[in-house]
Amino acid sequence: MSAGTRAGLERVLAPALLFAALIAAWQALTVVAEIPPFLLPSPAAIAEEFVARWSTIGGAILVTGRNALVGLVVGAVLGIAAAVLAGLSHVADRMMAPLAAAVAVVPIVALAPVLYTMFGAAAETARQIVAAIAVLVPVFVTTLRGLRQVRPVHLDLMRAYAATSAQATRTVTIPAALPFVFTGLRLASSLAVISAIVAEYFGGPRTGIGSFITTAAAGSNYARAWAFVLGGIVVGLLFFSVTLAAEHLVSRRSGPRKE
């Protein structure tokens, strides 16, 4: 075995072992110390619930995942558009910078009850809007930073070769900004999932992961509540790994530059 693959294996194996050990310790703790299930259900009980309720959990994953995805796409489109506008015009930049800072400190999920009354408690709209607002700020900030990454020597080059502004944008501005945009999307994807789940805690239709967690917990079905939490983790991991892969793909060539 070469040193490289061994190091790679160790990198995957070590955390996996730690994770397995923690689960085993958890299981042992609940059995040996006889911790009551309402305090901390055992992993085995959670797994049992997860399998037994899979059809409900799977459906909830789809609903919450869809809300988060709609929020991510809408928020990203708006965030990128706003950043492009701010990048083009100093006036727009000065108008939007304080606004972005203000939106960043708004406890966005706190808007959920208000939005439910606005859009009706039977619709998913409120949850998607909460997710979209949560996504907007990080995407706006990172995209704007990315648009300012163009190096002066590249701008000189574009001017020397009499490139049109459309050509310069396509040739140097966008490629330099893309890695930043995708870093923003990765950060925002987790926020979208968290916001979509937490927004469900405040009401709306009983369809997503968050609603089922509150119902199960309210009905003292703690193992079931944990099984739905596991479903939420699945959604979060899915969003995170997809956006992380996209980020790696894009920044492979425009990462650290040696010159």
Place this chain on the structure above:
Amino acid sequence: MNAPAVLVEGVSRVFGTGPGAVTALDDVSLRVAPGEFVSLIGPSGCGKSTLLRLIGDLDQPSDGRVEVFGRSAEQARLAHDYGIAFQQSGLLPWRTVRANVELPLALHGTGRKGRRERADHLLDLVGLADFAEHFPDQLSGGMQQRVAIARAFAEEPSLLLMDEPFGALDEMTRERLQGELVRICAETRAAVVFVTHSIPEAVFLSDRVVVMSARPGRITDIVDVGLGGERGEGLREDAGYYEAVIRVREALHGGAEVPSRGVETR
């Protein structure tokens, strides 16, 4: 072509206004003939890079006139009259070496086949034919600079503007690239304006060396190197070469207020 490659007449460039204004160039005049290799040398802040940027229309003079092949600097830039290379290679890291060399051709609408042929020829010329599909960050600094030079020659320009293109390289690489540049220039018969702070580099490459002084930036002397067209590695040990190095050094030190500082003499 009868018009000079570069004509600079009474050019001044002042940065800023009021008491904080800095005069980077003060009443500078210069004429570069087609096919001539001219170096600009001087201490930091003498405006040599500013002068180069004015010729390339990357900056505008506060006063005076800049012409390139009988046209205004702006017209010349829009007509793609010159190629350019900077101290930083300025390669686009997300493009392959070949795509970087093809960049000026792609911007100006050359077809795919023509671009590819030209890029292959140029990469061959700078000895990087085997690296066409590599990305810039896979190359050493010297190789990156060779790619940048190949890019500068992409459109067979009759004028080449170079702003310390070898400034960040080690001495060995620097001398090898100087040799390559002399050879490529002889083949293409391009006029070159070359900014440097190295006296041996200026003498080895140039027909004439323009010596500048700082604060305000002025041309203090123009040294005719007169070493002829044949520039091999043997030239570096030639008596005429040493004599020209001494003349440039004396011109630099005679013109500067603080002779021993601010000038690199390597």
